[in-house]
Amino acid sequence: MPAKGILVTGGAGYIGAHVALMLAEAGERVVVLDDLSTGFAAAVHQGELIIGDVADSRLVRGLLQAHDVDTVMHFAARTVVPESVSDPLGYYHNNTCGTRSLLQCCAQAGVKHLVFSSTAAVYGIPEDGLAREDGPTDPINPYGRSKLMSEWMLRDLSAATSLRHVALRYFNVAGSDPEGRIGQSTRQATLLVKVACEAAVGRRDHVAVFGNDYPTPDGTGVRDYIHVTDLAAAHLDALNYLRRGGPSDTFNVGYGHGTSVRQVLDTVQRLSGRRLDIRERPRRPGDPPSLVAAAERIRQVLGWTPRHDDLETIVGTALAWERDPAY
Numbered sequence: 001m002p003a004k005g006i007l008v009t010g011g012a013g014y015i016g017a018h019v020a021l022m023l024a025e026a027g028e029r030v031v032v033l034d035d036l037s038t039g040f041a042a043a044v045h046q047g048e049l050i051i052g053d054v055a056d057s058r059l060v061r062g063l064l065q066a067h068d069v070d071t072v073m074h075f076a077a078r079t080v081v082p083e084s085v086s087d088p089l090g091y092y093h094n095n096t097c098g099t100r101s102l103l104q105c106c107a108q109a110g111v112k113h114l115v116f117s118s119t120a121a122v123y124g125i126p127e128d129g130l131a132r133e134d135g136p137t138d139p140i141n142p143y144g145r146s147k148l149m150s151e152w153m154l155r156d157l158s159a160a161t162s163l164r165h166v167a168l169r170y171f172n173v174a175g176s177d178p179e180g181r182i183g184q185s186t187r188q189a190t191l192l193v194k195v196a197c198e199a200a201v202g203r204r205d206h207v208a209v210f211g212n213d214y215p216t217p218d219g220t221g222v223r224d225y226i227h228v229t230d231l232a233a234a235h236l237d238a239l240n241y242l243r244r245g246g247p248s249d250t251f252n253v254g255y256g257h258g259t260s261v262r263q264v265l266d267t268v269q270r271l272s273g274r275r276l277d278i279r280e281r282p283r284r285p286g287d288p289p290s291l292v293a294a295a296e297r298i299r300q301v302l303g304w305t306p307r308h309d310d311l312e313t314i315v316g317t318a319l320a321w322e323r324d325p326a327y
């Protein structure tokens with residue numbers, strides 16, 4: 001019997017494309033659904049790309065049936081925090097209502113497994129800077145709320161039906177495919193590693209440091225940066241876990257240690273050999289001083305074994321992409 005299909009929504013985007021390629025290389029039959037609002041057709045290396053909206057129920061129902069899909073990996077979303085503040089309804093429409101529509105199709109088609117892209121933004125500002133899966137969720141922007149609502153819907157649907165899911169809460173994702181096939185080409189990026197690498201190759205004239213008076217070792221914000229290839233591998237671990245019959249669950253995907261803005265910028269300067277024009281700016285509203293994953297559960301339960309837990313590898317691959325992007 002031919003293998004069941006895996007539907008990857010948002011598979012032309014930065015993270016989804018890395019996962020789709022890794023799945024295809026592992027021998028899975030992948031079909032990508034993406035409206036190309038922020039993604040790139042050239043990011044889809046293997047498997048079919050269907051251009052369309054996750055909220056198009058007719059299209060999605062047809063795809064689930066035609067490709068005999070039993071697993072959905074759901075990446076499609078709008079992801080820019082400040083944009084979610086200025087256009088909250090757009091974010092709830094695309095991320096929350098889009099997910100609801102997709103889930104309805106999955107339930108009707110009897111999809112067995114779903115892996116969902118959630119975010120550390122569901123935590124808001126944890127008191128001690130360490131985010132635990134069973135700790136409070138209190139997102140501070142519409143993006144985080146749109147994702148948390150999706151987690152809730154998934155949890156309720158899994159309780160009511162035979163669907164089982166894994167929600168992965170990503171921390172700060174950066175870097176690119178070490179072979180240079182896929183990377184982050186997001187336009188008007190706001191994320192630190194991407195912005196700093198753009199400056200290092202001369203595509204921006206400066207980098208802002210948002211806040212130098214945080215209660216952190218060097219006064220700048222601390223985050224848990226993870227390499228996109230390790231993040232992609234977590235999705236294959238989640239898939240294997242669900243196939244083994246594992247119950248629905250939620251996991252942080254982070255390394256469990258923090259890096260400051262200044263450490264990131266120092267590394268970008270050292271690896272690029274370029275001095276950046278660094279401008280100290282006031283704190284960015286809504287930024288927690290420090291956000292680091294409690295990172296044990298995913299290793300224990302899913303068996304996730306990161307291979308690129310190294311700031312130089314993260315920045316090095318991000319810089320390589322910035323110098324010579326494939327799209």
Ligand SMILES: NC(=O)c1ccc[n+]([C@@H]2O[C@H](COP(=O)([O-])OP(=O)(O)OC[C@H]3O[C@@H](n4cnc5c(N)ncnc54)[C@H](O)[C@@H]3O)[C@@H](O)[C@H]2O)c1
Nearest residue numbers: 010012013014015034035036037038039053054076077173
């Ligand atoms: N990049 C990060 O650091 C980060 C951190 C936490 C969580 N996430 C989550 O990971 C997922 C992927 O993010 P990314 O960084 O790859 O962003 P991205 O913008 O590169 O990818 C999102 C993809 O979804 C597509 N898309 C958006 N709305 C769609 C719709 N309605 N129908 C079909 N396709 C649609 C876009 O065209 C794009 O290809 C998102 O769900 C995001 O919330 C990302």
Ligand SMILES: O=c1ccn([C@@H]2O[C@H](COP(=O)(O)OP(=O)(O)O[C@H]3O[C@H](CO)[C@H](O)[C@H](O)[C@H]3O)[C@@H](O)[C@H]2O)c(=O)[nH]1
Nearest residue numbers: 079119120121190191192195208209210221222261284287
């Ligand atoms: O030009 C910049 C950009 C960022 N920063 C600082 O660098 C750190 C990281 O900021 P990012 O914008 O790179 O990422 P965030 O920590 O804001 O992460 C948010 O956006 C991510 C990607 O969308 C995830 O969703 C994540 O969960 C969500 O909290 C923060 O201290 C921020 O103040 C700067 O100093 N200058």
